[in-house]
Amino acid sequence: xxxxxxxxxxxxxxxxxxxxxxxxxxxxxxxxxxxxxxxxxxxxxxxxxxxxxxxxxxxxxxxxxxxxxxxxxxxxxxxxxxxxxxxxxxxxxxxxxxxxxxxxxxxxxxxxxxxxxxxxxxxxxxxxxxxxxxxxxxxxxxxxxxxxxxxxxxxxxxxxxxxxxxxxxxxxxxxxxxxxxxxxxxxxxxxxxxxx
Numbered sequence: 001x002x003x004x005x006x007x008x009x010x011x012x013x014x015x016x017x018x019x020x021x022x023x024x025x026x027x028x029x030x031x032x033x034x035x036x037x038x039x040x041x042x043x044x045x046x047x048x049x050x051x052x053x054x055x056x057x058x059x060x061x062x063x064x065x066x067x068x069x070x071x072x073x074x075x076x077x078x079x080x081x082x083x084x085x086x087x088x089x090x091x092x093x094x095x096x097x098x099x100x101x102x103x104x105x106x107x108x109x110x111x112x113x114x115x116x117x118x119x120x121x122x123x124x125x126x127x128x129x130x131x132x133x134x135x136x137x138x139x140x141x142x143x144x145x146x147x148x149x150x151x152x153x154x155x156x157x158x159x160x161x162x163x164x165x166x167x168x169x170x171x172x173x174x175x176x177x178x179x180x181x182x183x184x185x186x187x188x189x190x191x192x193x194x195x196x
Contacts, residue, residue, distance in 0.1 A: 006031055007192075010042055010056045010070035015152045022176050023185045025193060036064055049074045049086050053124035054131045061126040069125040069188065073180065075154050077142060078116040080108055088154070102146055102157050115141040119158060119180040123188050132191065136183030151175060 008031045009020060021030050033039075042056040049072045056070035074085045084091035084105065092100035109115065118139045124131040138160050146156035148168030155167035160178060167175050176182045 005029060006066070008033075008036055008060060008064065008066045008068035010060050010068060013152075016071070016181070018172070019176055019179070019181055020185050022172070023182060023189055025189060028192065031066075033060075036066065038064065042070070044072070047086060049120055050122045050124075050133060052086065053122045053133070057124040057126045057131055061129065067125075067127045069123055071121055071123045071181065071184065073119065073121040073153075075105075075158065076118050076120060077105065077109070079112045079114040080105075083108075098153050102154060105142065105154070106145070106157065109142055115143075117142050117158065119154075121180040121184040123184045125188060125191070134184045134187035134191065136180040136185070136187070138178065138180045138183065 005027070006029045007024075009017060010033060011017060012033050017030065017032055024030055033042075038060065043059055044052045044055065046052045046055050052072035053070050056072070057068055060066070060068045060070065072086070074088045076082045076085050084101070088101070089096050090101075092104040116139070118137055121136045123134045125134070126132075140158050140160040143157050143159055143166055146168070147166045148156050148170070150170060150172065151168040155175075157166065159166045162178060163170070167179065
């Protein structure tokens with residue numbers, strides 16, 4: 001068994017960090033890229049969500065030699081053939097503007113009855129040089145217009161099937177029990193509890 005006290009999360013996104021910190025065991029100190037002095041842009045050139053998560057975590061591990069994990073998330077919309085998918089963060093352009101991304105999705109779905117979608121998160125954990133993957137998927141629908149002010153990204157237009165609320169209308173405590181990232185993180189935590 002590996003001794004693990006500090007675990008690096010390949011992100012500086014405070015929303016993501018807060019969601020993950022919420023479900024991690026208290027004996028693990030979560031560090032961000034900023035905490036370890038990593039200021040460079042991590043590579044995300046894979047055509048798949050899984051590939052991007054692995055790419056980021058492996059890069060971090062190879063350079064900083066610390067146990068680490070990275071996640072990648074995509075919104076996959078049935079009527080759009082799975083788009084935006086791996087391009088979710090920059091769907092409307094390279095500046096990663098959430099409002100522009102949502103606007104583009106809603107415009108593309110105008111007049112389309114099938115609003116089925118799913119959020120998928122893949123977490124890649126690297127402890128001893130090789131990645132281990134954990135996946136979380138939440139099925140839902142895309143709303144007609146943005147609703148709610150919590151969360152981030154596409155949360156205002158995604159309503160999971162298990163709720164009448166969009167992710168952005170939910171308190172973070174509720175979202176953290178059912179979200180794609182929470183599901184993937186729960187698998188990560190379960191692994192850490194049994195293997196560390």
